[in-house]
Amino acid sequence: MKAKDIMEQVKDYLSPDDTIKNAVNKMRVLKRDDGIVGVKGMIVLDNEGNLVGMVSVKDILKAIIPFYMTMTELGEFTWEGMLAEMTKKVADKKVAEIMMKDVITVSEDAPLMECADLIVKHNLQRVPVLNKEKKVVGIIYVRDLYNAIVRVLLDDKEVQNL
Amino acid sequence: MTHEAATTSQPFIMDTTFWTATIIFLLAYALIISEKVHKTVVAIFAAALMLVLKILEQREAFHTEAFGIDWNVIFLLLSMMIIINLMKPTGFFEYIAIKSAKLGKGEPMRIMTIFAIVTAILSALLDNVTTVLLLAPVTLLIADALEVDPIPFLIAEALASNIGGTATLIGDPPNIMIASKAKFDFMSFIYNLTPAIIVIMAAFLFVLKIMFGKKLHVRPELKQRILEMDEKEAIKDPLMLKKSLFVLSIVIIGFVLHGTFNYEPATVALFGAGLLLLLSGTHEPHHVLAEIEWPTIFFFMGLFIIIGGVVKVGLIKWMSLEVLAITHGNMFATSMLIMWFSAFASAFVDNIPYVATMNPLIIDMAKQIWPHLQGIQLLHNPELMPVWWSLALGACLGGNGTAIGASANVIVVGLAERAGKKISFIRFMAYGMPVMIITVFISTIYVWLRYYVLKI
Numbered sequence: 001m002k003a004k005d006i007m008e009q010v011k012d013y014l015s016p017d018d019t020i021k022n023a024v025n026k027m028r029v030l031k032r033d034d035g036i037v038g039v040k041g042m043i044v045l046d047n048e049g050n051l052v053g054m055v056s057v058k059d060i061l062k063a064i065i066p067f068y069m070t071m072t073e074l075g076e077f078t079w080e081g082m083l084a085e086m087t088k089k090v091a092d093k094k095v096a097e098i099m100m101k102d103v104i105t106v107s108e109d110a111p112l113m114e115c116a117d118l119i120v121k122h123n124l125q126r127v128p129v130l131n132k133e134k135k136v137v138g139i140i141y142v143r144d145l146y147n148a149i150v151r152v153l154l155d156d157k158e159v160q161n162l
Numbered sequence: 163m164t165h166e167a168a169t170t171s172q173p174f175i176m177d178t179t180f181w182t183a184t185i186i187f188l189l190a191y192a193l194i195i196s197e198k199v200h201k202t203v204v205a206i207f208a209a210a211l212m213l214v215l216k217i218l219e220q221r222e223a224f225h226t227e228a229f230g231i232d233w234n235v236i237f238l239l240l241s242m243m244i245i246i247n248l249m250k251p252t253g254f255f256e257y258i259a260i261k262s263a264k265l266g267k268g269e270p271m272r273i274m275t276i277f278a279i280v281t282a283i284l285s286a287l288l289d290n291v292t293t294v295l296l297l298a299p300v301t302l303l304i305a306d307a308l309e310v311d312p313i314p315f316l317i318a319e320a321l322a323s324n325i326g327g328t329a330t331l332i333g334d335p336p337n338i339m340i341a342s343k344a345k346f347d348f349m350s351f352i353y354n355l356t357p358a359i360i361v362i363m364a365a366f367l368f369v370l371k372i373m374f375g376k377k378l379h380v381r382p383e384l385k386q387r388i389l390e391m392d393e394k395e396a397i398k399d400p401l402m403l404k405k406s407l408f409v410l411s412i413v414i415i416g417f418v419l420h421g422t423f424n425y426e427p428a429t430v431a432l433f434g435a436g437l438l439l440l441l442s443g444t445h446e447p448h449h450v451l452a453e454i455e456w457p458t459i460f461f462f463m464g465l466f467i468i469i470g471g472v473v474k475v476g477l478i479k480w481m482s483l484e485v486l487a488i489t490h491g492n493m494f495a496t497s498m499l500i501m502w503f504s505a506f507a508s509a510f511v512d513n514i515p516y517v518a519t520m521n522p523l524i525i526d527m528a529k530q531i532w533p534h535l536q537g538i539q540l541l542h543n544p545e546l547m548p549v550w551w552s553l554a555l556g557a558c559l560g561g562n563g564t565a566i567g568a569s570a571n572v573i574v575v576g577l578a579e580r581a582g583k584k585i586s587f588i589r590f591m592a593y594g595m596p597v598m599i600i601t602v603f604i605s606t607i608y609v610w611l612r613y614y615v616l617k618i
Contacts, residue, residue, distance in 0.1 A: 073256065
């Protein structure tokens with residue numbers, strides 16, 4: 001099996017000009033392949049359909065948490081309602097400003113081991129799959145790889161049971 | 163007070179070596195100012211050129227006081243960086259900052275004043291960049307809590323750190339370099355510069371009130387957020403904090419006494435760094451050592467070698483003759499010229515290479531004026547003393563003039579930009595330049611009154 005055999009279809013994507021508010025809404029209503037509504041990350045495509053970034057819930061949280069809090073330990077000195085205040089402040093920030101730009105991708109013909117290796121090495125949740133023209137043709141999620149593993153193990157078991 | 167020595171014939175030859183060294187020096191400084199190449203890279207390469215082209219022998223660069231690396235400066239900086247790196251994770255600085263904000267009772271102008279004083283005191287004992295970097299995150303948090311613009315606070319802190327740093331030998335790199343070259347001890351700086359800085363600080367706080375006093379208002383309910391903070395929660399490692407404060411006290415006492423017991427400041431600082439490393443019980447000193455600002459250290463080492471080269475070929479001596487030609491050996495005129503020129507020069511270029519050049523220049527000038535004097539008698543000649551203090555005051559306080567005048571300013575502008583608030587070059591200068599001119603003006607009065615009228 002190759003990457004293209006287990007990947008899921010791209011149903012929606014973000015534009016770099018979307019605001020964080022838009023992005024959150026798109027992520028909230030997107031339907032996954034398994035029927036669950038709502039995703040925790042989406043790819044960002046420009047006008048020509050080229051992959052330019054990816055946004056996850058963590059990227060949105062990072063945008064909300066003031067940068068000075070990452071410089072030192074200040075968590076104890078925050079106040080009730082601060083998260084809401086800071087969230088409102090970044091509502092109109094553009095996706096382009098908060099997205100992760102160095103997206104790790106695989107080609108559609110990549111073996112599954114390559115996908116697994118990348119996911120573990122870079123602590124990823126999803127890997128966009130590119131065709132030869134460098135356009136996104138699908139996304140592999142951790143769960144897709146897990147399903148592939150489950151199929152291997154259960155098949156083995158069935159063989160044993162025979 | 164005209165001295166005949168100033169007009170004697172030039173004792174050096176403008177040969178190929180002279181011009182090669184001069185060109186390396188000028189190109190290196192131009193590149194550093196242009197910021198096209200990182201200053202440390204420029205310094206290392208230019209220093210290497212001085213050696214490769216045999217302007218300096220390696221032995222001279224590494225092992226002589228006249229032309230080589232000033233290890234006193236290097237080890238003082240290294241040791242203080244190690245002590246601070248070990249202290250940082252204890253939460254001491256956050257504790258001080260939160261405590262200060264609470265002392266200010268959530269009143270923005272009061273907080274700004276207290277922060278400025280705390281910044282100045284910490285900068286006098288530690289380096290300015292570290293002080294600003296440690297206080298800025300809390301400052302930004304406080305500004306968010308009070309829903310006020312953080313920019314006035316950040317600018318006030320940068321300016322205060324440059325002022326405070328001027329007060330002591332270890333407060334600002336120019337002072338460290340001057341102390342080493344002119345053989346001043348810690349207490350000489352306390353006697354000669356600290357009084358000036360106390361007056362300047364009082365004036366600065368008054369100026370802050372005029373600049374920002376009317377602009378800062380806070381809704382009463384927001385002040386509660388500050389009062390509810392518990393500064394004790396900032397302390398992450400109480401045991402290490404006790405050890406750090408113990409060692410820091412020893413180091414400060416050591417600085418106060420080093421002149422009396424004939425120790426160099428670097429010896430005191432190195433002892434402190436070694437002791438705190440030992441007490442910390444760390445088995446992985448590489449973290450602490452890796453956090454040393456190596457680019458800064460190598461910048462200094464490279465600069466010392468570049469300066470060594472141009473001192474050896476006589477460029478600095480030629481420059482000192484030019485200065486003497488302007489002042490005709492009048493030491494009051496020299497002091498004033500050096501103070502104001504240093505201030506404006508430091509406002510636009512890095513004061514570290516500037517002072518590295520001025521130190522040997524002043525010494526060469528003194529040799530022209532008093533050819534019969536040597537060593538301490540030359541360096542500490544009563545007529546020369548105000549010139550050193552003028553250099554320190556001008557070079558350190560001049561850093562306040564523009565956004566690029568001092569490292570603390572660059573840091574603050576960078577942090578403000580990350581917080582989404584751009585401080586333009588002009589906006590910084592609108593606050594920094596008046597403060598620079600007022601503080602250098604007070605220094606002018608101080609030097610004139612103390613060394614030329616009262617002569618104390």
